[in-house]
Amino acid sequence: MGDPPEFDEWVAARGRSLLRLAYVLTGNATDAEDVVQDALSRALPRWSRIATVEDPDAYLRRMVINAHTSSWRKFRRRESPVSEVLGTSVEAVLPDDALWQACRRLPEPLRTSVVLRYYEDLDYAAIAELTGVREGSVRSRVSRGIALLRTELGDEHE
Incomplete structure (x- = not known):
């Protein structure tokens, strides 16, 4: 096994996949960039250890998930949602896709598990390791998430 990659090289090669994961978790590009930037800024000082x-x-996917979890926890504590957004509406920025919109309405733990299972194509053991819960809990979250999506969307997205 050769020398571990330099941080800049690794980010150039793998950064886009982290950004895609963050986008699916957050639902918008700005929050996704913030989450990835937070994770990478925490990873840089520890890179010599992480690279090995x-x-x-x-490891970095887990950091992105943790950064996302921290960001929505902060949001819930500090910001108050409003019924109407001035200027551009959120719906105008996000893709007009019923499945995506339904997925965004899932509770956070269910959405994270479904995204990691079907978007990132990770197995249940890998998701359990990334999210810090038991594999049985991951299976349950994915199952409940898919059931909610089927209920909401009906037969059109089988």
Whole structure:
């Protein structure tokens, strides 16, 4: 095994996949960029250690998920949602896709599990490791999330 990649090289090669993951978790590009930037800014000082772990990609995905979780917890504590957004509406910025909109309405733990399972194509054990819950809980979250999506969307998205 050769030398671990430099941080800049790794980000150039894998940064887009982190951004895609963050986008699916957050629902918009601005929040996704903030989440990835937060995760990468935390990873940089520890890169010499992170680069030597068995799977740096999984480590950084976990950091992105943690940064996302922290961001929505902060949002719930500090900001108050309003019924109408002045200027551009959120619906105008997001894709007009019924499945995507339904997925965004899932509770956070269910959405994270469904996204990691079907968008990132991770197995249940990997999701359990990334999210810090038992594999059985991941299976339950994915199952409940898919059931809610089927209920909301009906047969049109089978």
